[in-house]
Amino acid sequence: MRVYAEKTYDDMSKRAASVIAAQVVNKPDCVLGLATGSSPVGTYKKLVEWYNAGDIDFSQVKSVNLDEYVGLDGSNDQSYRYFMDTNFFNHVNIDKNNTYVPQGTELDEAKACGNHEAIIKKLGGVDLQLLGIGRNGHIGFNEPDDHFTKDTHRVDLTPSTIEANARFFANEDEVPKQAYSMGIRTILSAKKILIVASGEDKAEAIAKSFFGPITPEVPGSVLQLHPDVTLVADAAALSKVKDIADFKNV
Ligand code: F6R
Numbered sequence: 001m002r003v004y005a006e007k008t009y010d011d012m013s014k015r016a017a018s019v020i021a022a023q024v025v026n027k028p029d030c031v032l033g034l035a036t037g038s039s040p041v042g043t044y045k046k047l048v049e050w051y052n053a054g055d056i057d058f059s060q061v062k063s064v065n066l067d068e069y070v071g072l073d074g075s076n077d078q079s080y081r082y083f084m085d086t087n088f089f090n091h092v093n094i095d096k097n098n099t100y101v102p103q104g105t106e107l108d109e110a111k112a113c114g115n116h117e118a119i120i121k122k123l124g125g126v127d128l129q130l131l132g133i134g135r136n137g138h139i140g141f142n143e144p145d146d147h148f149t150k151d152t153h154r155v156d157l158t159p160s161t162i163e164a165n166a167r168f169f170a171n172e173d174e175v176p177k178q179a180y181s182m183g184i185r186t187i188l189s190a191k192k193i194l195i196v197a198s199g200e201d202k203a204e205a206i207a208k209s210f211f212g213p214i215t216p217e218v219p220g221s222v223l224q225l226h227p228d229v230t231l232v233a234d235a236a237a238l239s240k241v242k243d244i245a246d247f248k249n250v
Contacts, residue, residue, distance in 0.1 A: 001210075001229040003247040005238055009198045013042025016130070016196045016232045020047060021056050023128045023192070029060040031120075033129030033187075035140075036065070036083045039196045040130055044088040051092040058094040062123050064116075066131070066140040066187070068102040069176035070154060078168055078176075079104055102152065102180035112180050113152040120186065129190035133197050136160050137205040137218035141181035145216045150185035154178055184222050192228045195220075197237035206233060207240035210250050224250055 006012040020043065023030055034040075050056045065080060074081035081101040089099055100119045106112035120126060131139050138144065141155045149155075156178055157165075166172040187193070197206050209220030210231070223229050231247070238244065 001223075001231065001247055001250045003244060004230070004232045005244050006232060006234050009042055009234055012196060012198055012232050012234045013040075013046050016040070016043040016194060017046035017050065019194050019230055019232070020128065020130065021050060024056055024058065024061060027127060028057065029062070030127040031123045031125065032061060032063045033126040033182075033190050034063050034065050034084065034088075035130045035132050036067075036080045036087075037132045039132035039198055041087055043130070043196060048088065048091040056092075058092045061094050062098040063094065063100065064120055064123065064126060065099075065101040066129075067179050067181040068104040070104055070107070070112075070178040070180060071176055072104040074101070074104075078174075104180065109154045109180075113154065116152040116180065116182070117186065120189075126190035128192045128194060129187060131187070131193060131195040133195060133202060133205050133209065133220050134161060135164060135201050135205055137209055137220045139195075139219050139223070140183075140187060141179040142184055142187075142219040144219065148184040148216045148219070148222065151183040152180060152186055153183055155181050184219065188222060188226055190226075192230070193223060193226050194230045194232065195223065197231070197233040199234070200236040200239060202233075202237040203240040206231070206237050210247065211241065 004015045068080045072079035102116045103112050136144055143158045162175045165175050169175050208218045214221045214224050
């Protein structure tokens with residue numbers, strides 16, 4: 001796998017944006033798998049900057065998101081649809097009809113999840129999947145468990161994730177307790193994966209994901225099975241990795 005060890009969050013964001021830009025330049029009608037959360041905010045910002053400078057064109061790009069809270073409508077400012085619109089889609093020339101986020105308002109689990117998988121299939125699969133990682137090693141909302149879930153599914157969020165997300169809500173009680181998330185097979189089906197990580201509180205998840213056993217207890221560890229992973233991380237997120245050179249053997 002490839003690792004870019006960057007100094008700061010800004011450096012990380014610029015590097016991650018350049019990997020995405022390269023994908024879009026190489027295949028203008030590519031399918032991007034996208035993530036929300038604080039880790040990729042800077043990456044989206046950079047892409048918007050380069051779009052405004054005339055350096056990148058999203059007109060033919062399609063996108064599909066990893067996850068969405070169950071029950072939240074796209075106009076709810078805590079929904080992941082809202083996040084994508086305000087952080088990225090509203091500021092570039094992507095056709096919003098070509099952007100897909102799991103439908104939080106569809107309460108029928110089979111329908112919501114089946115639709116998301118069908119969309120990915122119809123688009124021909126994801127070319128580049130952007131991921132963040134949770135402090136507990138979750139990817140998408142695949143939380144630590146005793147098994148892997150393959151396809152898009154409904155998840156009960158763990159107390160640690162609810163607590164981590166509470167910073168975006170007035171209080172912890174308002175944080176949705178369930179989400180729809182791509183499954184592990186959905187994520188691993190992407191042709192390329194780009195994972196961004198920043199900060200000390202991600203250091204353990206990064207070390208365990210890439211140098212620990214492949215286990216559903218650390219969902220990010222499945223990335224060791226993917227043939228084309230790029231990790232872009234800042235120094236703090238890499239602080240529990242003994243030697244950056246070891247990534248060559250992952
Ligand atoms: C978001 C997602 C989550 C986040 C993870 C890290 O779409 O799927 O797995 O990537 O919770 O979140 P941040 O970046 O806020 O630390």
